[in-house]
Every structure is written in C-alpha cells, then in structure tokens.
Amino acid sequence: MTTNLQNPAPQPPPTQPPTRNLATQIRNLAIALVAIVLSTALFFGLQTGSDSGTLAAMAAASTPLETALTNAKPSLMEFYADWCTSCQAMAKDMGELEQAYGDRVNFVMLNVDNSKWLPEMLHYRVDGIPHFVFLNAEGEAIASTIGEQPRTVMAANLEAMTTGAELPFALSRGRVSDVEAPAVAPSKDDPRSHGGVAK
Secondary structure (H helix, E strand, C coil): CCCCCCCCCCCCCCCHHHHHHHHHHHHHHHHHHHHHHHHHEEEEEEEHHHHHHHHHHHHCCCCCCHHHCCCCCEEEEEECCCCCCHHHHHHHHHHHHHHHHHCCCCCEEEECCCCCHHHHHHHHHCCCEEEEEEECCCEEEEEEEEEECCHHHHHHHHHHHHHHHCCCCCCCCCCCECCCCCCCCCCCCCHHHHHCCCC
C-alpha cells in the first residue's frame, strides 16, 4: 500500500475560537436591543411630550356636540385653542379626568379657531380660554368656569355632575388666554342694516 504524500487533502481555514464568536453575537444582540429600546422611548417621548399633541388627541377623541346634547348624559364643554398656554397646562389633568369620568360625562372640545363654533362662542360669551361650560343631562348650561383651574376644582364639579348635586365651583375664574371673536358683518336681511350693504 502506497500513500500519496504529494497531494495532501485541503485543510479548512482556521476559524475563530467558539467563545469569541459567541461573544461577538451576544454583543451585537445587546446593541440591537438597546437601539430598539431607545428608538421606542424616543418615539413615545415625542408623541406624549407635547401638550398641544395632547390637546389634539383629546379633541379627536371628544364627544361630538350634537351627540352630547342628545345622549342624556351631563357634559363638560371646553372651548380651547392649540396656542392657548392655559389650555396646554391643563391638558394632562383634563385627559386624566376624562379617563376617570368619561363613562358618565361627555367631554366636548370646541376649538375657538374654527369658525364653525362661532354661534356657541357667542351663546356662551366666550372671551377667554379655556372656558368650560357644565351642561346637565338635558343639555342646559348649569355652570361655567373660565381660565386655568386646579384639577381638584374640575374633579369636584365633575363628581357633583355625576350625582346630580349642585356644583361646588359653579363660577370660577383662573388665568386665561384672551379670544377675539371674529367680527360678523350684518347681512342685508338684517333689519338694523336699513337695506345698506355691509362694509
């Protein structure tokens, strides 16, 4: 029997020791997990870090006024604006109060920058925001508070609304942002215009 020593079988290239390869995989996995956690934290931080975002989310989830006036539940109507610093300051508390009382009280948000709500602004004499109007189950205004309110004041009024009791803070005024109602020109059908054209 002869052995061929001239053509030895090819040898595989040397590999890294298994412990070094495993350590690299663990390190890469840890970096990936940290990146995912930081990305998630950044995403949620940007979503909840802005009070105006909270106002927008609350407005989107609020009960439509037409529904609130007809569903036989008491309502808290808030006149607000995204630029209103007092509205922004109260947004977190109002969101938490809506979580606590939303099953028993309608939360309605009306943006004063939307001319659709001009009749309501005039009816409830909104000249500063936030302006809260408390409505009974029949849709009648029973109280209002104007300006930034402590959470305890709002909670006490909401609790009274759910039991049908008299509101303890029926007329309260806090820090407000002024609102100028858009001028409404009289129509030519307005008897005060004496047939003249509105300018």
